[in-house]
Amino acid sequence: MIDNYEKFKEQIFRLTTIDLNSYKEKQMKRRIDALITKHNINSYSSFVDAIKNDKVMYDEFVTNLTINVSVFYSNREQWQILEREIYPYLTSQFGKKLKIWSAACSTGDEPYSLVMLLSKFLPLNQIKIIATDIDKQILEKAQCGLYNDKSLKGLPKEFVTKYFTKINDRSYKINDEIKRCVEFRNHNLLKDPYPDSCDLIVCRNVLIYFTEEAKEDIYKKFNNSLKKEGILFVGSTEQIIQPQTLGFESFKSFFYKKI
Incomplete structure (x- = not known):
């Protein structure tokens, strides 16, 4: 992504209350970048604008960001x-x-x-x-x-x-x-x-x-x-x-x- 990831984290916190600073950055950034690329968006700021106005994309983002791998009786x-x-x-x-x-x-x-x-x-x-x-x-x-x-x-x-x-x-x-x-x-x-x-x-x-x-x-x-x-x-x-x-x-x- 060509623009400021630090600013993006601040915007996401204001929008979702998810603090990306508390997650391992390399892993999370890779996940976020893949989702943004999937939607043919070329900057973090444009992606923030998109999820503000599109509930489906917002929900997809939160689901993609959170870890949802679960099975019954794991281990x-x-x-x-x-x-x-x-x-x-x-x-x-x-x-x-x-x-x-x-x-x-x-x-x-x-x-x-x-x-x-x-x-x-x-x-x-x-x-x-x-x-x-x-x-x-x-x-x-x-x-x-x-x-x-x-x-x-x-x-x-x-x-x-x-x-x-x-x-x-x-x-x-x-x-x-x-x-x-x-x-x-x-x-x-x-x-x-x-x-x-x-x-x-x-x-x-x-x-x-x-x-x-x-x-x-x-x-x-x-x-x-x-x-x-x-x-x-x-x-x-x-x-x-x-x-x-x-x-x-x-x-x-x-x-x-x-x-």
């Missing part, structure tokens, strides 16, 4: 640890009615996975998951609950059989009884207030896209959002090197307890 062995060790620990500490937040939930695979796992221990009418994401368009897709067969590949067969309706050879729709257990909210991890008194926060494979400074700030906010001895569940590429500096201790691989 299945970690979900098995959640079921066999973390959930029993949490219920022994806080009781069966847990406050759980799925942060940066993308297309809903993660919070719906949490509901199905908890359904092995509780009736569905006693389960409520808070699920948030910055991308309103993705939240609409999550609320629709329509998924392709690849998204369900890692999910236990019992859940597919019990909680999904097959639409065709490649598409499945999650049942309304599961959808009712999830409250979706629009939320920006970098600027919006966080839910409080959480027993479990799940945020996986998202923070790898942020700068080290932004990650540290988010981890500290997660810590403040948890009850003492509550658990943070992160992705398989997001091991926290010195959790004590952020108010955590390692509990199991990729699970951290607030101290």
